[in-house]
Amino acid sequence: MKEMLGGCCVCSDENGWTDNPLIYCDGPDCEVAVHQGCYGIQEVPEGEWLCAKCTASSSCTNGAQTNGEPNGKIPVRCDLCPSSYGALKRTEKHGWAHVICALYIPEVRFGDVHSMDPVILADVPADRFEKTCYICAAEGNNEAANIGACMSCNKTGCKRGFHVTCAQQRGLLCEEGGINRNVKYCGYCEHHVRKAAQDPSIKVIPPCRVRGHQQQPTPPSSNNSGHMLVDLLPRPEQVNTVLGLSSQPHPPAPSDEPSSVFSPPLTTSSRSTTASHFPNP
Template identity: 30%
Template sequence: MKDWVRSMNGLWNIQPAQFAIEQVHNLSMADQKPGCCVCMIFFNEKADNFDWGDDDTAFSSSVSHVAGTSEDQRLRVLCPEMCFACSSDNPTPDLGNWAVGSDGRSPILNCVSCKIAVHASCYGEDPATAPEDWKCNRCKDEDWQAVCCLCNLRGGALKPTTTGHWAHIVCAMSITEVSFQDIKLRSPIDVTNISPARLKLKCYYCRSFIKTSPKYASCIQCSVGKCALSFHVTCAKAAGVMMEPSDWPYPVYATCCKHPFANRDIIRRGSLKGVSTGERVIAKHKNSRFYEAEVIGEREQMFCHVNFYDNSFSENLFPEDIVSHNISRDRPPAAGDKVKVLWTDGVVYDGAYVKDSFIKIYDVEFQDASVVTVKREDIYRKGEEIPKKVRTKLSVASDMRHQDFYGNQVIGEKHRQVTSRYATPSAENTDQSDSSSSEMKD
């Protein structure tokens, strides 16, 4: 039996409920970075580029996390708001969160009963009114037998569902058909729209020893290329699967054990061939939709990569966007240096410098005569496979629904445009691939 399976012993829903084991597990998660059992889904010690600084002192078994009584108990949030707000039924969500400060931190709440530690922002709780003897929803209801109806593991942060069950917040925000009826409160969780195809998927990690699953138990699938490997969110995280925040309609980007070092940007870049001036292509416009266009020029441009403190990032920054340094006159900052970035909303945000690179960019002219500068990964040549996620954003110059560049029917607009203050036109919006051979593909 794998080590990660042993580490979850006593938490599997096929075993008798043991609340004391849940408490030990939840306490263990509280004493590890990032200190929140919801944000844990996006944390990886090797891949994390943040300088945690003073936050490191918060991760100790001697520290008791209590709701928002000191600055030391405000920890960095790794879950962008879009992970909770993504929904085709809510095309223009408000992505603000009153529980997250301008520094990207939120108070930690620690349930006095089950011992879970969660950001107030991730759990949907008002930190100003949370008492020191705060209890999570499950413990307020005294449901000591509670299990998540979307996976096979106990413990963690649970919220009630519309069907009278419980579900992990991390499971709910990772499965595309599952939504939060009240986004601000993260509750109740609507699990009634899960497709029959998803319900048939088997978890690669737990199917060998768990023969029965809850009625709504649902898997996600690997996001790399056409890989159709499926798994429960909690099983995958326990087994070491890498997960990152993504974009509608796939809020979580997961790379399975077959692609342990897959980088979603590098995967497509490595196989891209150059485009020529005068070539007809499909390209990404400033409105984040894709249209037919013509390449009219190319050149090299320096871009800077900065990580912000809410786990968002931009790798498309021009040197002049970094107002704390004069990069055109002096050397670029060193990796990890703190920088200030002037964003498109006119506000200056703090972040950590990652790297800079020179990338070939292309000027493309669209059918309405507008010219936009784009990276190669935002261009699709004739004959290149267009991922499902990009096909949902294909449009034509007029409002009428015509045939697109490849002769396929244009899909009607049902999705929202990401309005996160850090959202940028980048490869992360164009790398999801379709898998026509699988039963379904996230």
């Protein structure tokens, strides 16, 4: 059995629970670990489990199907960032996207909110793909800086854009509490995240350890305990069509970013109760 190391590729939490276990991909050389709820796993298998990328690779049986890649591997890269590592899902056009990228780019949605498949990118505006990731550029990787789509710093007036996974690796992703226990997914550039971390309504998500990237130090924060305000779940516009609910009104967020919120926040312990309200797929 594979040695179980590292936390969830989506939420960074290294803990698992009975009703939301941390599951490790059994694919060769794959280091993906995800919570059942963070990856939309409908049923935890008793035997081996493969992430979507490894499942696709295992279905390829010859070099022609894998573009000449050895060992049945297929070339994979997220359509929203330069990274090929982490927890990926298929898009509606048979591409790939990280679950974490889908959650933090406001216009992205899921075709099925239960399985979180496929990732729908049709509504992402062109200007997101025209932004430059300042993190990649600062590292001298200008080619990667212009690949994919960028989110923007949540600080009012800041124009810095960055890839979701670049922010995830550096501990720049946040959850911001709002009224009626609503939570907004957002991020801050390295210049503004330290001040944001002092706000008791903001939770800075710990950096995610991703293979192939050097671990970055976590910004100091009295709030950064390693636990999220809520589990990573689809936004209201992704969920309410299934529940038959309408989104609650929210005050404008102090950012150039479109509002991306959850309503209401869900804890791990409440997930099983809330899930009973969803109709069967």
